[in-house]
Amino acid sequence: MTKNQKLVFGSLSGAGGPLTAYAILDLLRDSGFRAPLQVYRALDKLVEYGLVHRLESLNAFVACSHKGCSGHGTAAFAICEKCGLVSEFTPDKAIEALRAWTRDEGFHLSRTTIELRGTCRTCAGVS
Template identity: 50%
Template sequence: MKALTRNQELVLDVLQRSARQMSAYDILDKLRPEGLKAPLQVYRALEKLMEIQLVHKLESLNAFVSCNHKSCHGSDMTAFTICQDCGAVNEFSADGVAALLKRQSVGEGFKIYQTAIEIKGTCARCM
């Protein structure tokens, strides 16, 4: 487990402090005071952070969240609920779903590398 570089630390830190998902440009704006200037600096850090599963991308929102969910590091399965009213995103453990998907995809001769499950709807608070 390699140490993070400065830019990676900065990006991760911003994401961890944020209550919400952030776009790459949201992150960039937060980090301008630290000297970051170009989107690529953020995107590159995000790429690495996703590689080591400290950050996930919400594909349907083009946004990023940090992941403290220990069980998820080393897993290739992430699942999120996204509330369409309040915007709250919640990562939840989907082990049963993961197992089922794996079985099914093996049945179809497909080798899973990474899975994104994004569920849009209404959260308990907003109902």
């Protein structure tokens, strides 16, 4: 990893939740970051390496919480709409169903991101 990639990854790893590129830029200004392009370049590579995921619905990024995530090409997240908690998980049955469909349809899948939006256990008051 380059210095910039390490800094961006460190900021995401230490965050309590997803961060936008501009939030990362604000965190790293004292480390020499001056332009959004510096953050986006680092994020692009970190996503490519499977170390970071982009949450499309939030236009934000999170550090991967699964080892070897880049190997399976699928990421799934449960996003709480009340507190913002993001939990990464692997829905094996759903992934297999999607792979079967792509195989049957001749669709060449490059990657999959599944985002579930709702309310976490804590916010719902369920124990």
